[in-house]
Amino acid sequence: MQAIIEQYKEIICIAAEHKSPLQIRGGGTKDFYGNAVVSQNNMLLDATAYSGIIAYEPTELVITARAGTRLADLEAALDQEGQMLAFEPPHFGAAATLGGCIAAGLSGPRRAAAGSVRDFVLGVRLLNGKGGDLSFGGQVMKNVAGYDVSRLMVGSMGTLGMLLEVSLKVLPRPMAEITLHMQMDEAAAIDKMNQWAGKPLPISATCYRNGELFLRLSGADSAVRAAHAKLGGEELIEGDVFWKSVREQTHGFFQSADSLWRLSINSATRPLTLPAEQLIEWNGGLRWMLNDENLDAAILRKTAKDAGGHATLFRSNEPGISVFHPLDPGMMKIHCALKEKFDPSRILNPGRLYPEM
Amino acid sequence: MSPQELVNNLRSFLPPEAVLYEAEDLRPYECDGLSAYRQLPLVVVLPRTEEQIVKILKLCYATQTPVVARGAGTGLSGGALPHAQGVLLSLAKLNQIIAIDPLARMARVQPGVRNLAISEAVAAYGLYYAPDPSSQIACSIGGNVAENSGGVHCLKYGLTVHNILKLRVLTIEGECLEIGGESLDSAGYDLLALMTGSEGMLGIVTEVTVKLIPLPEKAQLVMAAFDDVHKAGNAVANVIGAGIIPAGMEMMDKITIHAVEEFLHAGYDLDAAAILLCESDGGAEEVADEIERIYAIMQQSGATKISTSQNEAERLRFWAGRKAAFPAAGRVSPDYYCMDGTIPRKHLADVLDGIEKLSQEYGLRCMNVFHAGDGNLHPLILYDANQPGELERTEEFGGKILEMCIHAGGTITGEHGVGMEKINQMCTQFKTVELEMFHAVKAAFDPSGLLNPGKAVPTLHRCAELGAMHVHRGEEKFAELPRF
Numbered sequence: 001m002q003a004i005i006e007q008y009k010e011i012i013c014i015a016a017e018h019k020s021p022l023q024i025r026g027g028g029t030k031d032f033y034g035n036a037v038v039s040q041n042n043m044l045l046d047a048t049a050y051s052g053i054i055a056y057e058p059t060e061l062v063i064t065a066r067a068g069t070r071l072a073d074l075e076a077a078l079d080q081e082g083q084m085l086a087f088e089p090p091h092f093g094a095a096a097t098l099g100g101c102i103a104a105g106l107s108g109p110r111r112a113a114a115g116s117v118r119d120f121v122l123g124v125r126l127l128n129g130k131g132g133d134l135s136f137g138g139q140v141m142k143n144v145a146g147y148d149v150s151r152l153m154v155g156s157m158g159t160l161g162m163l164l165e166v167s168l169k170v171l172p173r174p175m176a177e178i179t180l181h182m183q184m185d186e187a188a189a190i191d192k193m194n195q196w197a198g199k200p201l202p203i204s205a206t207c208y209r210n211g212e213l214f215l216r217l218s219g220a221d222s223a224v225r226a227a228h229a230k231l232g233g234e235e236l237i238e239g240d241v242f243w244k245s246v247r248e249q250t251h252g253f254f255q256s257a258d259s260l261w262r263l264s265i266n267s268a269t270r271p272l273t274l275p276a277e278q279l280i281e282w283n284g285g286l287r288w289m290l291n292d293e294n295l296d297a298a299i300l301r302k303t304a305k306d307a308g309g310h311a312t313l314f315r316s317n318e319p320g321i322s323v324f325h326p327l328d329p330g331m332m333k334i335h336c337a338l339k340e341k342f343d344p345s346r347i348l349n350p351g352r353l354y355p356e357m
Numbered sequence: 358m359s360p361q362e363l364v365n366n367l368r369s370f371l372p373p374e375a376v377l378y379e380a381e382d383l384r385p386y387e388c389d390g391l392s393a394y395r396q397l398p399l400v401v402v403l404p405r406t407e408e409q410i411v412k413i414l415k416l417c418y419a420t421q422t423p424v425v426a427r428g429a430g431t432g433l434s435g436g437a438l439p440h441a442q443g444v445l446l447s448l449a450k451l452n453q454i455i456a457i458d459p460l461a462r463m464a465r466v467q468p469g470v471r472n473l474a475i476s477e478a479v480a481a482y483g484l485y486y487a488p489d490p491s492s493q494i495a496c497s498i499g500g501n502v503a504e505n506s507g508g509v510h511c512l513k514y515g516l517t518v519h520n521i522l523k524l525r526v527l528t529i530e531g532e533c534l535e536i537g538g539e540s541l542d543s544a545g546y547d548l549l550a551l552m553t554g555s556e557g558m559l560g561i562v563t564e565v566t567v568k569l570i571p572l573p574e575k576a577q578l579v580m581a582a583f584d585d586v587h588k589a590g591n592a593v594a595n596v597i598g599a600g601i602i603p604a605g606m607e608m609m610d611k612i613t614i615h616a617v618e619e620f621l622h623a624g625y626d627l628d629a630a631a632i633l634l635c636e637s638d639g640g641a642e643e644v645a646d647e648i649e650r651i652y653a654i655m656q657q658s659g660a661t662k663i664s665t666s667q668n669e670a671e672r673l674r675f676w677a678g679r680k681a682a683f684p685a686a687g688r689v690s691p692d693y694y695c696m697d698g699t700i701p702r703k704h705l706a707d708v709l710d711g712i713e714k715l716s717q718e719y720g721l722r723c724m725n726v727f728h729a730g731d732g733n734l735h736p737l738i739l740y741d742a743n744q745p746g747e748l749e750r751t752e753e754f755g756g757k758i759l760e761m762c763i764h765a766g767g768t769i770t771g772e773h774g775v776g777m778e779k780i781n782q783m784c785t786q787f788k789t790v791e792l793e794m795f796h797a798v799k800a801a802f803d804p805s806g807l808l809n810p811g812k813a814v815p816t817l818h819r820c821a822e823l824g825a826m827h828v829h830r831g832e833e834k835f836a837e838l839p840r841f
Contacts, residue, residue, distance in 0.1 A: 140766075143768040145787075146783065149795075340801070
């Protein structure tokens with residue numbers, strides 16, 4: 001396995017010497033996400049060879065695996081022990097890897113209740129743009145020695161380093177889980193989701209689409225039944241299938257040729273009166289929108305910013321629009337400075353996050 | 358610029374009472390919660406507004422004067438130790454809760470607001486701010502962000518980094534950054550995570566938006582006594598292995614049990630080698646179910662005595678002993694030194710054995726309290742600073758405990774920060790290339806190194822000198838201890 005790392009290092013060092021960009025790629029399931037790497041002739045750096053689970057002890061609630069490990073294999077190992085990745089990451093394909101999951105930084109339906117990818121990252125080992133083999137964080141729950149470089153990697157789209165190994169906190173799977181659904185208009189649903197999130201109820205996921213609110217309850221069987229009695233609504237058979245379709249975007253809403261925008265905003269924001277089809281998650285904090293070119297990107301970005309958040313062009317058929325929400329000049333300065341420190345030759349996925357980096 | 362000119366400059370835009378420079382006025386700021394390290398700053402400033410801080414930072418940047426930020430001064434690693442040629446920037450007067458949004462479950466507060474004050478202010482809405490460091494009555498939220506503070510409930514509810522949404526931060530140049538948002542994620546790099554726990558080395562936090570969560574409907578506690586530390590450690594693993602994430606899981610060793618029981622009669626079993634406190638909270642049905650299962654696991658794990666709190670008064674009484682561990686240490690010893698290592702839980706018994714051996718070797722008693730759920734160990738070394746050489750022996754003992762934590766696959770600090778105190782152990786935990794990367798991260802924010810210089814990350818020169826010293830003493834340390 002060390003031989004693979006030596007190969008990666010050599011590739012990075014040669015690329016750095018020639019200032020020749022590398023496109024780091026795991027399973028390629030998220031190729032659609034982010035900007036294109038800016039270069040005529042990038043070299044593909046395949047990150048799948050360094051794979052496998054290194055250590056997993058269920059009673060420590062920690063798993064450490066190589067970045068090329070398939071997400072499906074990792075989740076299968078956890079499932080055998082009755083545990084799970086609580087941030088419920090989308091795979092977007094069977095080939096999805098742990099490294100890609102961390103680099104993209106995307107979390108699924110359980111995020112509002114349980115936390116995001118970065119909340120569960122405990123440590124990483126990476127190669128920076130100089131080929132330096134570095135480890136940060138560790139395999140323990142609490143660790144404040146040094147800056148939190150591990151979590152900085154989450155969502156950095158491979159622009160700061162090539163991930164080698166990741167340690168994650170894992171959680172037990174809930175004893176019982178049911179899904180409820182009920183008819184409601186959008187304004188009432190946003191109100192209800194936020195009010196309920198402020199009460200000690202075992203709600204682990206929410207979704208609103210077309211006049212219908214879906215809730216998932218997780219916990220002890222008695223707790224789930226008691227909450228059902230309090231909340232009302234009908235039980236949905238095969239709730240798992242529903243949540244998977246939302247997570248993996250196989251739900252009918254996402255089967256559209258239009259561009260898909262992701263608005264991550266203050267969850268209590270009133271219904272957004274934009275002429276676009278919507279699907280809502282995370283108690284109102286995540287609003288997916290289909291745009292058939294009626295809406296200007298600038299309007300969506302302003303709407304998101306005014307609501308305390310940001311807008312991402314998640315899947316695009318509008319070339320030329322930057323995928324991620326523009327940064328203020330002060331923030332961009334820090335981003336460029338960090339990029340310069342981790343990858344002075346600008347060879348790791350340059351432009352994938354922002355053209356400036 | 359001379360110190361007098363600096364003071365005059367600060368007084369040109371700050372009111373007279375906000376600039377302290379006489380030795381007797383500076384004295385209260387000479388140390389934080391780690392009183393073994395003391396240093397007077399050149400000047401202390403007590404601004405009330407962000408605009409004033411911007412001016413202070415611009416002046417310091419222009420004159421290349423070091424700046425050390427300070428919240429409530431309760432930190433335990435010397436992170437707020439002043440710089441002899443620098444300005445100590447107290448954020449204590451920025452103590453307003455700016456806005457509470459009960460529906461969206463967040464509060465926007467100034468950095469000097471006390472941790473507990475947030476929970477008190479939002480209790481009427483049925484909400485609270487989850488991280489609860491033991492100093493929560495006094496410590497400030499700005500300091501919590503700087504140290505990424507935890508508390509007894511963090512296995513279930515997370516650390517500061519998991520419970521904040523947004524920061525306003527001033528760079529050393531006085532430029533304002535808005536990091537994070539009212540949303541659950543934000544564009545670009547996760548600078549919110551990078552800032553949290555950065556010990557005042559990257560920027561000055563002027564506003565924090567915290568996440569609020571619902572107050573649990575009910576909380577109940579199981580107290581279990583064990584005649585053997587290994588059995589107690591296994592019981593912790595058995596609870597977690599059964600799929601339970603307790604709200605709190607604390608362990609105390611025999612010497613701690615005796616110290617606190619004499620002090621406040623919490624009803625602890627004096628024959629026990631270890632006591633576990635295991636709390637469940639949430640909805641009433643969830644708690645009833647969990648408590649029943651926890652009780653059964655404690656039985657199966659060989660507990661000699663098990664009690665379940667029957668009411669709120671009893672729950673608080675069980676907790677009182679654990680919460681009084683530090684004062685009890687102060688009662689049985691003139692001084693004590695609190696360590697903060699974290700280890701994978703499976704190595705608990707071995708590490709406790711190792712600490713016991715070191716305790717005998719150094720002739721110093723050591724009490725052990727342990728956030729058992731998340732592996733965070735707080736050995737309290739008891740010493741007397743008036744005995745010549747005893748503090749030095751204590752520090753060496755403490756350093757060895759931390760190195761033992763690293764060897765066990767853990768870390769030198771779980772929640773107190775590196776500060777001044779653990780800077781030498783950073784050389785053991787990290788390789789040169791990693792320390793270089795930390796210095797590079799700092800330089801991305803603060804190229805001239807003016808924010809809290811000399812803390813948190815050792816210079817490579819310092820590590821090289823220490824390395825030479827270690828070789829001199831013999832390469833292999835703790836040869837008698839197993840390497841796990």
